[in-house]
Amino acid sequence: MRLRWSWRGSDMDRRVLIGNIAISEAVKLARVDVISAYPITPQTIIVEKLAEMVDSGELNAKYIRVDSEHSALAAVYGASSGGSRVFTATSSHGLLYMYEMLWWVSNSRLPVVMAVVTRSIGPPWNIHTDHQDALTVRDSGWIIGFAENVEEAFDMTLQAYKISEDKRVLLPSIVALDGFILSHTAEPIDIPSQEDIDRWLPPREPLPFVMKPGEGFAVGNLGPDEVTMELRWYIWRAMERAKRVINEVDYEYKDITGRSYGGLTERYRVEDADYIVMGMGSWCGDIKEAIDMLRDEGYRVGLLRIRYIRPLPIQDIIKYGSRSKAVLVIDRAVSMGYGGVLAGEVASILRGRTPVKGVVAGLGGVDMRSEDFIDIIKRFIEEYELDLDINWLNTYWIMKDGGRG
Amino acid sequence: MSLAKLSESRLKGPLPGNPACPACPHNIGLKILGMVLGDKAVVVVPAGCTSIISGVWPTAGIDLPILHVPFASAGAVASGLKAAYQVHGEDAIVVVWSGDGGAADIGFATLSGAAIRNEDIIVIVSDNEAYMNTGVQASGTTPWKALTTTSPIKGKSEERKDIAMIMLMHKIPYVATASIGYPLDFRDKLLRASKISGFRFIHLHSPCPPGWRFEGGKTVEIAKLAVETGAWILWEYIDGNIEISRPSIKYSDKAYRKPVKEYLKHQGRYRNLSDDDIRYIEERIDENWRNIGIFMETLKSGRMT
Numbered sequence: 001m002r003l004r005w006s007w008r009g010s011d012m013d014r015r016v017l018i019g020n021i022a023i024s025e026a027v028k029l030a031r032v033d034v035i036s037a038y039p040i041t042p043q044t045i046i047v048e049k050l051a052e053m054v055d056s057g058e059l060n061a062k063y064i065r066v067d068s069e070h071s072a073l074a075a076v077y078g079a080s081s082g083g084s085r086v087f088t089a090t091s092s093h094g095l096l097y098m099y100e101m102l103w104w105v106s107n108s109r110l111p112v113v114m115a116v117v118t119r120s121i122g123p124p125w126n127i128h129t130d131h132q133d134a135l136t137v138r139d140s141g142w143i144i145g146f147a148e149n150v151e152e153a154f155d156m157t158l159q160a161y162k163i164s165e166d167k168r169v170l171l172p173s174i175v176a177l178d179g180f181i182l183s184h185t186a187e188p189i190d191i192p193s194q195e196d197i198d199r200w201l202p203p204r205e206p207l208p209f210v211m212k213p214g215e216g217f218a219v220g221n222l223g224p225d226e227v228t229m230e231l232r233w234y235i236w237r238a239m240e241r242a243k244r245v246i247n248e249v250d251y252e253y254k255d256i257t258g259r260s261y262g263g264l265t266e267r268y269r270v271e272d273a274d275y276i277v278m279g280m281g282s283w284c285g286d287i288k289e290a291i292d293m294l295r296d297e298g299y300r301v302g303l304l305r306i307r308y309i310r311p312l313p314i315q316d317i318i319k320y321g322s323r324s325k326a327v328l329v330i331d332r333a334v335s336m337g338y339g340g341v342l343a344g345e346v347a348s349i350l351r352g353r354t355p356v357k358g359v360v361a362g363l364g365g366v367d368m369r370s371e372d373f374i375d376i377i378k379r380f381i382e383e384y385e386l387d388l389d390i391n392w393l394n395t396y397w398i399m400k401d402g403g404r405g
Numbered sequence: 406m407s408l409a410k411l412s413e414s415r416l417k418g419p420l421p422g423n424p425a426c427p428a429c430p431h432n433i434g435l436k437i438l439g440m441v442l443g444d445k446a447v448v449v450v451p452a453g454c455t456s457i458i459s460g461v462w463p464t465a466g467i468d469l470p471i472l473h474v475p476f477a478s479a480g481a482v483a484s485g486l487k488a489a490y491q492v493h494g495e496d497a498i499v500v501v502w503s504g505d506g507g508a509a510d511i512g513f514a515t516l517s518g519a520a521i522r523n524e525d526i527i528v529i530v531s532d533n534e535a536y537m538n539t540g541v542q543a544s545g546t547t548p549w550k551a552l553t554t555t556s557p558i559k560g561k562s563e564e565r566k567d568i569a570m571i572m573l574m575h576k577i578p579y580v581a582t583a584s585i586g587y588p589l590d591f592r593d594k595l596l597r598a599s600k601i602s603g604f605r606f607i608h609l610h611s612p613c614p615p616g617w618r619f620e621g622g623k624t625v626e627i628a629k630l631a632v633e634t635g636a637w638i639l640w641e642y643i644d645g646n647i648e649i650s651r652p653s654i655k656y657s658d659k660a661y662r663k664p665v666k667e668y669l670k671h672q673g674r675y676r677n678l679s680d681d682d683i684r685y686i687e688e689r690i691d692e693n694w695r696n697i698g699i700f701m702e703t704l705k706s707g708r709m710t
Contacts, residue, residue, distance in 0.1 A: 033492040034485060062488040067518030074478035074515065075485035080447070081472055082489025100475050121518055211486060213445045213497040216417070216468030223462035 010256055011193040019150045019182035020045035021176070022189055023115050026157035028059045029197045030113075032087045036072045037065035039128045040094040042179040044115040047089055069094035073114070080110040081219065083210040085161065085203070087166035088112070091179060092119035092133045099137065105140030105172050107231065108210045108220065109238075111164035112172040114142075114156035115157065118281070119179040120364040128365020129179040131281060131333040135309065135341045141235050142243055143173040144310040146280040148266075150187040153177040155259055156307075162201055162249045163185055168241040170208050178282040180365070196256045239311045246308060248318070264313035266305040267320065269295065273302030275381055276324040278317070280306045281332060283368055290373035301377060306342060314349055321346065322353040326390050328380045329371070332362045339395045347392035355390035357383070361398035372398065417443030423466030425458040429623035429659045430611035430628065432458065433585040434531045438500065441595040442527075445498045447472065447486060451479040451512055454538045454629045455531075456628035475523055477512045477514040479503055481517030483526045491525075498599060501528040501677045506536050509568040515547075520575040526603045527549060527598055528698040530568060531585075533613035549689070550682055552618075552674045560677050564689075569608040573642055579605040582687045585612070586628025590639060594650075597643065618673020630668040632656065635690045647701045657694065665690060 017025065023046050027035070035054065037047035053059035064075045069090050076086035090098060095116055105112050116134045120126040134144060143163060147153035153175060177183060209219060247263030254260040268288050270276060279287055284305045294301050295388035304320045306313065321327050325348060331340025338344055343358030350356050357380050360369045376398065384390050419425070419432040431454055438446065447470045450456060456473055460466030474482045479501045487499045501508075501516075508516050508530040519526065534552050543553040543561045546568060550560035552629040569689020573580045579598050584590040591609065598605040612627040614620065619627055631637035632652055639650035655661045665687050669675040676687075 034488045036481070036485060058509050062492055064481075064484050064488060065522065066484070067514050070477060071481035071515045071518055074474065074481035075488070077474070077478070078472070078482035078485025078487075079489040080485070081482075081495070082486045082495070084485075084489040084492055086485075101478060104475055104478075211470055211472055213447050213470060215470055216465055218459055218462075218465060218473065219470040220473030221459045221462055221465075221471065222457065227462060233677065315590075 010196050012190040012257070013193070014188060014190050016186050017150060018045070018184050018186045019153050019177050020117065020184065021049055022150050022154040022178070023157050024049035024053065025191060026154045027087045028053055029192070029194060030085065030158055030161045030201060031198070031203070032061050033084035033085045034062045034064065034076060035088065036066050036075035036079070037088050037090070038066055038069045038072045038094060040069070040091045042119060042183045043089045043091040043094070043115065045059070045183070046115055046117070050087070059095050069097040070101055073098045073105065076112050077101060077105050077108070077110060080112050081108070081209070081211045083204070083206050086112055087114070089115035089117065091117045092121050094136065095133045096121065102137050102142060106235065108236070109170045110172060111170055113157065113160045113164060114172070114174050114183065116174050117177045117179045117183045118176050127179065127363045129244055129332070130363045130365065131176070131341070132174040132363070134174060134207070135333045137174070141171060141239070142310065143171055143246070143256050143308065145173070145175055145308045146306070147175065147177045147182060148282055148284045148305065150182055150185065151189045151259070152261060153182055154189055154191070155253065155257065158197065158201065159249050159253055163245050165204050165207070166245045167207060169238050169245050171238050172236065173244060176281070181282040190257065192256050200256055202264055238271045243311045243313070261307060264308045264311070265316040266307055268303040268305060270302030270304055272300060274300040274325045275328065275377070275384070276302055276304050276320055277328045277330065277377060278304045278306055278342065279330040280309065280342060283332070283362065286368065287330070288372040289370040289375050290377060293370070293374060294377060299377070299381060301381070309342065312345060317346055317349050318353070320342070321350045324354060325353050326380070326384045327356045328359065328377060329356060329392070330359045330361060330376065334363070334395070339392060343392050343395070355384070356392040357390050357396070358392045359396045359398060366400050368398070404405045416520070419458065419467050420465060423458050423460055425454070425466070426615055428614050428624040429454070429458070430532050430533065430585040430613060430624050431455055433588065433624070434529070434591070434609050434611060435467060437588050437592050437595065438502065438529065441592055441597055442498055442500065443469060445496065446470070446500045447476055447497050449479050449483045449486065449499065449501045451501070451503050451507035452476040452538070454533070455502055455504070457538065476507055477515055479507055479512055479513045480515035480528070480678070484519050484522065484524045486691045487525050496524070499526045502528060502539070503528065503530050505530060505532040505534060505544045505568070509545040509566055517575065520572055520577050520606070523577060523603045525602050527607070529607045529609055531611045533611045533616055534565070535616050537613050537616040540630050549686070550675065552676060552677055558597050569606065572606040575604070577604040577606060579603070581606070582608045582610065582637070582639050584610040584628045584632055584637055586625050586632060587639065590650055590652055594641060599664060616674070619671045621654045623671060627668070627671055630663065630671070634668040635659070635662040635694060636665055636668055638693060639699060646704050647697065659691065659694070
């Protein structure tokens with residue numbers, strides 16, 4: 001079904017797409033030059049669709065069918081070093097297999113964009129979502145965003161090029177979307193026109209460097225130790241600047257699509273909230289539904305949705321966390337021997353300000369519904385009001401029996 | 406260009422005083438690479454000795470554009486770089502300059518991937534027959550019985566893999582072996598390769614003084630002995646046929662080959678060899694010659710497609 005409509009004079013094309021196809025449409029609109037990928041469920045459809053676009057001539061780009069994910073990221077690293085706008089996508093084991101190249105890309109400051117369709121890491125083999133894969137690479141210098149729905153995954157992909165290629169940033173971006181829940185679920189999405197995107201996202205500038213023949217010029221060679229540390233410092237500062245750029249880009253994107261998400265975080269019913277829930281990804285839709293129902297029952301609760309875990313929206317976490325009575329963080333990834341990944345970060349920021357409770361749920365794709373979130377949030381509020389110790393050091397695991405009876 | 410003139414030329418390539426070991430064969434190979442392709446080449450270097458030879462910033466050891474990349478990535482990085490040049494219309498020759506580990510072992514999957522896609526790149530493997538940069542550990546191309554720090558007493562227990570023949574099986578347009586002992590042969594091969602498009606592979610034999618335990622001044626002499634004893638065969642696959650290259654032609658006839666002991670005795674890595682071992686190595690050399698002969702005939706007769 002297609003429906004054309006206008007946003008302030010812009011042409012929009014309404015289509016019903018699954019997340020993976022929406023990502024490939026965004027990549028096409030970004031006019032990438034080189035795509036390289038290796039298939040892995042549940043990401044595969046993205047790169048199949050892009051292959052079809054390239055083969056049919058719909059997208060004028062080179063498509064490199066490599067032998068592994070390591071090679072996929074290596075190939076786009078090479079293309080990006082040659083000045084091209086590039087794209088790759090992966091999931092789970094594929095992302096782990098790329099791990100070395102991830103650092104090579106970010107430490108070279110190349111604005112590569114990659115979709116990570118989140119999937120559990122084996123064993124046991126499991127193709128369903130949790131956030132362990134994307135969070136495993138959180139220290140690597142990549143910007144990492146988590147989408148809540150198909151349209152946001154599309155928008156985040158387009159915005160990723162604008163953010164990564166910004167002179168103030170020059171860092172690669174991961175757009176994470178939940179496997180199957182977003183990648184294989186069809187939702188309506190309004191696609192902006194190529195003309196509007198071309199105006200908003202001009203071709204990539206030759207930054208930070210472009211390899212060319214004829215000159216003695218080495219990238220990545222040995223240097224004094226102090227230079228390594230200095231380069232890390234530049235990345236640190238670029239990550240800091242990225243916070244502003246992410247907010248700016250998300251704001252200006254509204255001019256062409258009418259859509260904006262609040263930058264680093266989305267604030268949902270937080271203004272008068274006594275209790276704040278924090279989380280990432282697709283289940284935030286269910287958490288919002290839970291919050292609406294709890295609000296109807298009189299609970300003053302809101303959601304601070306972490307859209308980007310890198311750079312981490314520390315200011316928003318302080319602002320909304322410290323004005324609430326207590327914070328509940330619901331994680332879909334765990335650092336074994338420590339706690340929920342996001343909970344650990346939030347707790348370290350809010351230490352001495354607000355008590356934080358950490359809940360780990362939905363690993364391996366265990367389904368979580370709005371009723372589950374209502375239970376979790378109610379229990380959290382009761383514990384606080386009963387003066388029970390809210391301490392993130394006690395990580396709560398939400399276990400389900402998986403139909404074993 | 407004469408050899409004397411070649412050695413004096415200050416064309417693009419390794420710079421004087423770079424961090425290579427004394428008498429390093431890579432510098433000889435890089436010099437020829439710079440001489441032949443210096444104006445057009447962009448060089449992708451996976452981890453290895455050349456990562457060091459390239460110099461410590463802010464100095465440079467090689468005045469070529471060099472993209473340093475992780476061990477197991479060179480084939481893919483070069484593919485991507487070439488794709489970018491094709492998109493933007495840049496006239497550049499993308500060259501992978503790799504060691505044996507980066508090509509035959511840890512980097513083999515990505516090399517094989519680039520080859521089977523017939524990527525328009527040149528891959529040169531400067532093979533010093535062990536992981537020299539990490540201190541002489543056995544690699545997939547280390548010969549049988551050679552002593553390394555991971556085969557320190559009995560020597561390597563397996564045969565070496567023939568990476569050039571493996572690459573030939575990828576049905577790519579150009580494969581050659583070369584030796585730093587025969588710079589003009591290597592130069593001619595690079596020149597011919599540069600005029601062909603598609604995946605081109607050159608396996609360059611590079612004797613390593615500290616790794617093979619021989620005196621530094623003998624790098625070229627050892628390389629030549631490898632050819633003169635028939636242990637290293639120079640050949641070229643082009644236009645669908647294999648030809649034995651000029652410096653090796655004579656040694657097709659066993660009568661002209663020097664005893665392999667002449668090649669082995671200079672190298673400390675072979676000090677463990679018994680006479681039986683040397684006889685065995687000699688038999689393997691004969692077998693290699695027989696095999697390449699059979700292979701040449703098969704290609705000529707068109708029995709292989």
